[in-house]
Amino acid sequence: MDAYKQLDFFELDDQYSEDELMVRDAVKGWVGERFLPGVMDHFEAGTFPMDLVPELAELGVFGPTTPEEYGGAGMNSVAYGLICQELERGDSGLRSFCSVQGSLVMWPINEYGSEEQKREYLPKLASGEMIGSFGLTEPDFGSNPGGMLTTARKEGDEYVLNGRKMWITNGSISQIAIVWAKLEGRVRGFIVPTDLPGFSAPDHNHKWSLRASITSELVLEEVRVPETAILPGVDGLRGPLSCLTQARFGIAWGALGAAHACFDETLNYQKERIVFDKPVAAYQIPQQKFANMATDITCGQMLALRLGRLKDEGRFTAPQVSMAKRNNVMMALETARTCRDMLGANGVTLEYGVGRHMLNLESVVTYEGTHDIHTLAIGAEVTGIMAYR
């Protein structure tokens, strides 16, 4: 099989700075050499390659936009997007791992944390010494997290947390969880060490998607944290939602990586696979599929790039992020499904990546705001009328 070649139909490489391209290529090289050889086995076993965490930290992909004084690399958002793209070219589970660590744990600590919290946690999270998770979703509240039942109450100089969180990426392998809970009716964020009495994190087993990523419940029964555990800088649902906006930005890029991987693998396959004396790629139906997929990927690339530039200029909006996440993830899922079919029977074996990507993307289309929730967010922006409540 030919070496991986990323489609760049509109010569977008010209639009990136030298260091953005260096970051992309560094992560691309690492994923190809260090991650991809083992991903099939991890996917089958339902495990994440924890042995690679120090290498990921060494690369610098945990919270790359975090300021250097707190152990980050101080990169811009476009570079972060490209990192997500290359990680998800490997596996959506790998990108999820880094999205949670960077966008959902390090970002809120940097944005809403006290100086002590930043100094205590950010360097350890950047170095991979500490893994974090983000607990928002509950058994009965997913798309509508504002209804959450998890509570915090103040007792002396402690907060006492009670509740259950569901579908929490990295839950059981994290040393700290950012838990969102209602304190006197207002949503607040807490940094909760996972070894405290009353805290447990049973895994969700039997997933057929994102298998190379750990997903757990978080159960909190009278978990006592010191009053310094609350994130002081934010109050209300805006806290978790602003984290999700950061993570969704990365997902909009990440999905492109999965689509690229499927497209490239399928193109190579169909150029070599001979049916009725010709390569499959020589027939009109496959060519139409390739033309459609190439166009869709290219549109997605431009959407992500523009979004990234807007973000770096400090003027991107949540509905723009919704549009990019919604479009690019559904595009990637449809690309993966098409490619799965185009590989024939080989499309259903994990020896090829497309089936794994296809299965993973079913989670990506659901988490961080389902496709339909983003539809309604864009609809609300366009019409000025909220239809999701």
Next chain:
Amino acid sequence: MNIVACVKRVPSTEAVAKPTADGKGLDAADFQYMISFYDEIAVEQAVQTKEAVGAGEVTVLTLGPANGTKEIRECLAKGGDKAVVLTDDNWQSRDARSTAKALVAQLSTMDADLVFMGRVATDRDNAAVGPMVATYLGWPCVSDVIGLEVGDGKGTAKVETEAGVETVEFSLPAVVTCQKGLNEPRYAGLKGIMAAKKKPLEEVAPEAVENQSEVVEVALPPARKEGRIVGEGAAAVPALIEALQNEAKVL
């Protein structure tokens, strides 16, 4: 210790070779570039040597186009301290000698203790520039090195040969060409990439040196002839022996 790593940009592994219209070169329009595999080992060894000695500076030296700095910055991200680019738009058509002459002219101004180069550049496969540089400088040339220790004014290298592994002692300054196995090049981490932005990259116009050899034609390797099934099972053995003897002439 003043250490120089010489590197070359070569077309990346996924590049598809296509001769130009005049047939004298390869069409570079779709090429992406990377640092030649063995040169990455040279950069890594330069950085490791500096780290082992505990002091010094690593300069990355290349002859290449003015707009090709991304790959050179990558070397700085992996631990090089500064870079010198000998800018030449015709860098790809230089023969080994004229490349070596340009590098030597620059090296003569740099007061280097140790020069690392790849054993061969993966595009041309000449394996000539390293030994030529050493010869012009009048320095020891230790090639195909798979193990290295550097001490006070001298070095000890393990060198791969047809017969086995030789251990060679040499005095500094010297040119060392690096073979696979010498080390495992590191990845450019994000912090390294950010730091590389601030490291000096100097462009120098090298003197023109006439080529002594010129490429007059580039042809792709002939397509492999299609295979032929001579039969099936044990019954096919006589036909196979026949073909191996008379067609392939290998028996």
